[in-house]
Amino acid sequence: MRRNMLPVILVAVVAAASACALQPNNLTRPAPDIDRTLTTFSFIEEGELVTFVVDTRATRDRDANPFIPFEIAVGNRTVNRLNLTRESFTLVDDQGNRYPCVGPKELLEGYNFLDFDRKLGELPSIVSNKFGNFTRYPSMFSPVLDPFSNALGSTVVRDAITLPRFGYFIDFIYFPRPVGGVNGKKFELFLESPDLKDPVFVKFIVR
Numbered sequence: 218m219r220r221n222m223l224p225v226i227l228v229a230v231v232a233a234a235s236a237c238a239l240q241p242n243n244l245t246r247p248a249p250d251i252d253r254t255l256t257t258f259s260f261i262e263e264g265e266l267v268t269f270v271v272d273t274r275a276t277r278d279r280d281a282n283p284f285i286p287f288e289i290a291v292g293n294r295t296v297n298r299l300n301l302t303r304e305s306f307t308l309v310d311d312q313g314n315r316y317p318c319v320g321p322k323e324l325l326e327g328y329n330f331l332d333f334d335r336k337l338g339e340l341p342s343i344v345s346n347k348f349g350n351f352t353r354y355p356s357m358f359s360p361v362l363d364p365f366s367n368a369l370g371s372t373v374v375r376d377a378i379t380l381p382r383f384g385y386f387i388d389f390i391y392f393p394r395p396v397g398g399v400n401g402k403k404f405e406l407f408l409e410s411p412d413l414k415d416p417v418f419v420k421f422i423v424r
Contacts, residue, residue, distance in 0.1 A: 251403065252420045255343050260421035267299065268292040268385075270344055271406050271419045275330075275337040275389075280398045283327055284319050284391045286334045286359075287406065290344045292351055292385035299380040299412050303358050307407045308392040309418075319391040321360040321374045328391070331359065332366040340387050341368070348385045354378060356386035399423045 252260045259272040272288040279285050289306075293299040303318040310316075324331060357367065357375045364372050368387070378386055395402070400423055409416040 250420060251422050255347075256339065257424060259340065259343055260419050261347075262417060262419045264294075264417060266293075266295050266413065267408070267417045268294060268347065269406075269408055269417050269419050270340060270347075271421050272338070272340050272343070273421065273423045274339055275334040276423050277400055278337070279330065279334075280394075280400045282330070283394055284324060285394050285399055286330075286389050286391050288334075288338045288340050288387070288389050289406070290340045290348075290385060290387045291380065291408065292344075292348050293380040293382055295382060296380075296412050297382060299384075299410055300377065301380070301408070301410055302377045303390065305409050306390055307409070308395070309405045309407060310395045310397075311403045312396070314396060316392040316395060318358070319393060324391055325360055331361050332363045334389055335361065335366045338387070338389070344385070344387070351383045351385045352381075354380060354384050354386050356388040359389050359391055 252262050255261050255270065256272075258274040258277070259270055262269045268291070270290040272290075275286045275288060287308075291299075291301065303320065306318050308316040355369050355375070356378045357369055357371065357373065360374050361367050361372055364370050380386065395404070403420070403422045405418045405420050407416045407418040
């Protein structure tokens with residue numbers, strides 16, 4: 218009788234192995250609470266009105282600093298004119314704490330990596346295809362010391378930007394270091410404007 222059971226047992230083992238092989242690898246599936254990625258460090262929210270990209274390549278290296286950088290790209294898809302200032306952006310941590318953008322004076326007095334952060338920026342090459350039919354507009358929400366560290370070739374800070382339809386910009390913005398730091402943590406970066414009925418936000422993790 219045991220000889221008769223052996224093929225049954227083998228079939229069961231093979232079936233179980235096949236079922237396991239067909240299961241999707243959990244490590245390759247995107248987390249349900251973060252947005253789609255363009256690269257390991259960049260996350261995108263692509264809406265009908267605005268496309269919003271956040272990159273954290275420079276962010277992860279600044280966890281011990283009082284201010285934390287984020288490289289961002291914003292594309293205006295359908296709004297007649299999209300007016301944005303530094304105050305348009307708010308960082309929210311996984312505890313619900315909200316952090317406003319840091320101004321130029323605070324950064325110049327208390328942060329030493331303004332130029333180097335921009336050398337770590339990767340969005341110009343990443344979003345070139347995403348905004349292939351768009352026009353890039355100059356933006357400088359945060360200061361630099363070396364004019365050649367940015368695409369503008371300037372150290373002049375700009376407090377606001379107006380994006381026409383099919384316009385986009387790439388820039389660095391800074392926030393106070395969140396409670397508990399940033400590495401391994403999930404965040405939401407909100408974009409608000411009088412020209413938008415609802416805020417746009419990107420959900421991401423700093424890896």
